[in-house]
Amino acid sequence: MFATSLGDDGAELRPLEPWRAEEFLAHMDRGREFVGQHVALGDIVTDLESARRFLQTYADKAAADAGRIYGIWTDGKLVGGVLFRTMDVAQxxxxxxxxxxPSAVGRGLVTRAARVIIDWAVEERGVHRVEWHVSAANEASIAVARRLGMTKDGVLRESFLYRGKRQDIEVWSVLAPEWRTGGRRGAL
Structure with a gap:
C-alpha cells in the first residue's frame, strides 16, 4: 500500500480510493459540522452511496489525469485530506x-500534506501554477496558503453561494519557480 510519511508524529498521506468509502463516511460523520463551516464536502457526503460516488469521481479524475484525492491518517485513523480539485497538465x-x-486541527497536517502534493505536481507533472480557492471567512485555510508561500491574487466578491449565503472567495497561488525557491520550505 502506498503511504507517504508527513513527519515524525506518524501522520501519513495515502490515496483516498472508493474502497475506503465506509471509513470516509465515518470520518465525515465525525467532522461534518466543522468541515461544513466552509467546505461543501459535509453536505455532499451524507451516506455510504454518496461517499462511494464522491471517491469514485476522484478515481475517475485520477484516471483522466484531471484531479486526485488523498487522505491524511494519524494513528491509523482518517482525519482529513487534500486534493487536486482540478488539474490541467496541458495548461x-x-x-x-x-x-x-476537529480532532486533527493545529498540528500542521494540511500544510505538510499540501506540500507533498504540490511538490509532486510541480516536479513530477510539470504544473506551473497551483491555486488555492478559499472563503474569505476561512482564516485557518488562508493561513495554510500563506505557510505554503502562496500569493493572494485577489478576491472574487460574492462569487460562491453556500448554504444560502454569498461568499467572497480569495484566490491564492504559487508558481513553479516560486515553489522551488521558497514555497516548499515556507514557515510551519
Missing part, C-alpha cells in the same frame, strides 16, 4: 483543496 494548472476534522 500547467491545478487547484488544491483541503479539509480536516
Amino acid at each position: 500547467g494548472t491545478a487547484e488544491v483543496g483541503c479539509w480536516l476534522e
Whole structure:
C-alpha cells in the first residue's frame, strides 16, 4: 500500500480510493459540522452511496489525469485530506483543496500534506501554477496558503453561494519557480 510519511508524529498521506468509502463516511460523520463551516464536502457526503460516488469521481479524475484525492491518517485513523480539485497538465494548472476534522486541527497536517502534493505536481507533472480557492471567512485555510508561500491574487466578491449565503472567495497561488525557491520550505 502506498503511504507517504508527513513527519515524525506518524501522520501519513495515502490515496483516498472508493474502497475506503465506509471509513470516509465515518470520518465525515465525525467532522461534518466543522468541515461544513466552509467546505461543501459535509453536505455532499451524507451516506455510504454518496461517499462511494464522491471517491469514485476522484478515481475517475485520477484516471483522466484531471484531479486526485488523498487522505491524511494519524494513528491509523482518517482525519482529513487534500486534493487536486482540478488539474490541467496541458495548461500547467491545478487547484488544491483541503479539509480536516476537529480532532486533527493545529498540528500542521494540511500544510505538510499540501506540500507533498504540490511538490509532486510541480516536479513530477510539470504544473506551473497551483491555486488555492478559499472563503474569505476561512482564516485557518488562508493561513495554510500563506505557510505554503502562496500569493493572494485577489478576491472574487460574492462569487460562491453556500448554504444560502454569498461568499467572497480569495484566490491564492504559487508558481513553479516560486515553489522551488521558497514555497516548499515556507514557515510551519
